[in-house]
Amino acid sequence: MAEVAYTESSQQCLRGKVVVLTGGAQGIGAATVKLCQQAGANVIFGDWAAEKGRSLEKDLMAAQSAEAGSVHFLPLDVREYSSQLAMFDLAHKNYGRVDVAVSCAAVGEPGGWFEPEDLNLETVRKEPAPTKNAIDINLTSVISFCRIALAFMICSPTTSSPNNASNAGDSNKPDSFSKSIVLVSSIAGITEAPGLFAYSSAKHGVIGLMRALRPWAPVRYNVRANAICPWATDTQILAGVRKRWVEENMPLNQPEDVAKMILQSAADSKIHGRAIYVAGGKGFDTEQGYDRTLPQWMGEENAKIWLKGQEILGLGDDWT
Numbered sequence: 001m002a003e004v005a006y007t008e009s010s011q012q013c014l015r016g017k018v019v020v021l022t023g024g025a026q027g028i029g030a031a032t033v034k035l036c037q038q039a040g041a042n043v044i045f046g047d048w049a050a051e052k053g054r055s056l057e058k059d060l061m062a063a064q065s066a067e068a069g070s071v072h073f074l075p076l077d078v079r080e081y082s083s084q085l086a087m088f089d090l091a092h093k094n095y096g097r098v099d100v101a102v103s104c105a106a107v108g109e110p111g112g113w114f115e116p117e118d119l120n121l122e123t124v125r126k127e128p129a130p131t132k133n134a135i136d137i138n139l140t141s142v143i144s145f146c147r148i149a150l151a152f153m154i155c156s157p158t159t160s161s162p163n164n165a166s167n168a169g170d171s172n173k174p175d176s177f178s179k180s181i182v183l184v185s186s187i188a189g190i191t192e193a194p195g196l197f198a199y200s201s202a203k204h205g206v207i208g209l210m211r212a213l214r215p216w217a218p219v220r221y222n223v224r225a226n227a228i229c230p231w232a233t234d235t236q237i238l239a240g241v242r243k244r245w246v247e248e249n250m251p252l253n254q255p256e257d258v259a260k261m262i263l264q265s266a267a268d269s270k271i272h273g274r275a276i277y278v279a280g281g282k283g284f285d286t287e288q289g290y291d292r293t294l295p296q297w298m299g300e301e302n303a304k305i306w307l308k309g310q311e312i313l314g315l316g317d318d319w320t
Contacts, residue, residue, distance in 0.1 A: 004276050004283035006260040013267035015040030016069075018095045018156075020087050022046055022078050022145060023105030025053035027235040028184065031259035032102060033071065034060060039263065042069040044091045046076025046083070047105070078105045078141035079133075081148075088152045097156035100266045101149035102182045103142045108237050109199040110134050131198045138202035143209060146181060150221050153179045158222065179223040180266045183210055184258075187231040190275060190286055203229075207275055214273035216315050224272040226265040229286070230258045231279040251280030 019036045023029040024045030030052075033045050037060055047053045057073035064070075072090060077083045091098050110130035112118040156179065188196050189203030206227060213225035232238055232245055233253040245252060261283040265271050275290075276283045295303040313319065 001277070001284035001286055002288050004261065004264065004271065004274070004285055006264045006283070007268075010264050010267040011035075011039035014100070014263065015067075017041045017099040018091050018097050019043045019100040019102065019266070020045070020091050020098055020149070020152075021102040021104055022076060022084065022087070022141075023103075023184075024073075025049040025056060027237075028230065028233060028255045028258045028262075029102075029104040030056055031255035032104060032262050035256070035259045035263050036100075036266075037064075037069050037071050039267075040067055040069045041100070042071075042091075042095055044072045044074065044087050044094075046074045046078075046087050048075065048077050050075040076105070078145070079136050081144050084141065084145055085148055088148050092152055092155070098149065098152040098179075099156065100180050100182070101145065101153070102184070102262055102266065103145045104184045104262075105137060105141065106184065106186075107134050107137050109196045114195075114197050134198045135202050138199060139205040139209075142183060142206055146183075146209065146213065146225075149181055150217065150223060153221055153223055179221070181213065181217070181223060181225045182262050182265045183225070183227045184262070185210075185227045185229045185275065187229050187277060187279075189227070190229050190277065210273070210275065218272065219315060224269070226271055226273065227275045228258060228261050228265065228283075229275050229277045231277065233258055233278075253278055253281055257281040 014036060019041045021029060021033060021036075021043060022045070024033045025047030026049060029045070029047065033043050033056065036043050045053070053073040053075070057071050060071045072094070074087055074090060076087065088098060110128070110133070113128045113131045158179070183206050185206040186199070186203040187193075188200040189207045193200040210225050210227040217223040217225050230253055232250065233255060234242070235255060238245065258278050261276050261278050264283070265274070265276065273287060274285045275287045277286050298306065
């Protein structure tokens, strides 16, 4: 896998840009809000943990340096379309643009759906609302988020990028870095994840969403799309296994490590259509290997035919 390195220069690219982010009150989201603000971006973020969100907004604004951007918090329930829309409306009202959209909101696996002790011929007759709720948050809301983000990005001015020349001749890469969607998936979105039935399904869906946007969004909207796939990260989700993880000297991300990969994906015009696996503080592009080995795992003849089929299907305009 090719390593994706965080560069301090990427922060300069975000100065003056407008970032909208969900799930920003704690963990990876909060670290991303802080890093973007320090880079000089103006950040509008939401979360359903309203008290933590307001506290973060207050702390960041109190410690704001002359070069830092602004921070605005809104209470958010990503399951409500209007709630997500309100964040983008605020960004457009205050700054007249949206440059970067980061979908970071997520919840862990709900229990009581597949576990033997909770599943029998009586309990199976009741629809598992917590699981539907988790999928709505982890996947359905992300699709809505992308739709809203693209609408606002169409109406946002485009800023030229000093890296434009690097994208010449590549139809899958836009000619500007200034508009970017970053989706937070998970290692559970690219590998097997025993026990994470709803969570893994949704996070695989996020990768599918990124792949659907990859050939299409640059052409239609001049917007890049990437997914971040963190492995074990030192947040509340890892609390149950953290002690043994550390004892076994396993790679452990800090929230800031993942935030740096989010920022790098948002700022660097050369990063597009990637699923960046983050482990032990380092980022690696898994899509490059996935695409390169297509003839191996699909079979050479199947791969050849499939690629021809993709040419015929194009961007879906003529048949979807």
